[in-house]
Amino acid sequence: MNKAISGLAAVSIFLICGIFPFSQIISVNYSQDEAALKLLKEIHDEVVSLGKYPGEDFFKREFFVGEDDDDTNKDIHVAIVIHDTGKEEKMTIQVTYMERTKGRPVVGIARRMKSIKCSCRENRFMINHCGFSEKELKKMLKDIRHAIHDKKQLLKEINFSRHSQLA
Numbered sequence: 001m002n003k004a005i006s007g008l009a010a011v012s013i014f015l016i017c018g019i020f021p022f023s024q025i026i027s028v029n030y031s032q033d034e035a036a037l038k039l040l041k042e043i044h045d046e047v048v049s050l051g052k053y054p055g056e057d058f059f060k061r062e063f064f065v066g067e068d069d070d071d072t073n074k075d076i077h078v079a080i081v082i083h084d085t086g087k088e089e090k091m092t093i094q095v096t097y098m099e100r101t102k103g104r105p106v107v108g109i110a111r112r113m114k115s116i117k118c119s120c121r122e123n124r125f126m127i128n129h130c131g132f133s134e135k136e137l138k139k140m141l142k143d144i145r146h147a148i149h150d151k152k153q154l155l156k157e158i159n160f161s162r163h164s165q166l167a
Helices: 002-023 034-050 134-166
Strands: 059-065 076-084 089-101 104-121 124-130
Touching: 034 059, 034 076, 034 089, 034 104, 034 124, 034 134, 059 134, 076 134, 089 134
Parallel strands: none
Antiparallel strands: 059 076, 076 089, 089 104, 104 124
């Protein structure tokens, strides 16, 4: 009997944890704002320029958004996935807001998540789903673009340092 109850409790916890993040998703009826679409194209192009990881047929990159230079002190995690369906490219941007745990300032726990899903056909972007208000979206896209530029600069510095050591 105790095993059945503990099994039921485990399944209940799994379902609650699995469903909770989706209960936070709110799809905003979003107009196709030209400034936001331009930012999405810039983000897309920057991520594509970073290349694919070996063995993958899609682009996947992660970034951290925040004011500090150290990613471990930033509280917003961004994951971007771009894949080609043959007819169009689809890009998903998942933004996870993290909170610090007590006594461990570097470790974060995911508290809420928002996403942006868009498609690109013939170099024209369209937003299919957005969990941000129009005002929030533009600021977040600018912050993401900045985080991508920061990461690209860091990667250039690392590569320069490696080449300098080999010379």
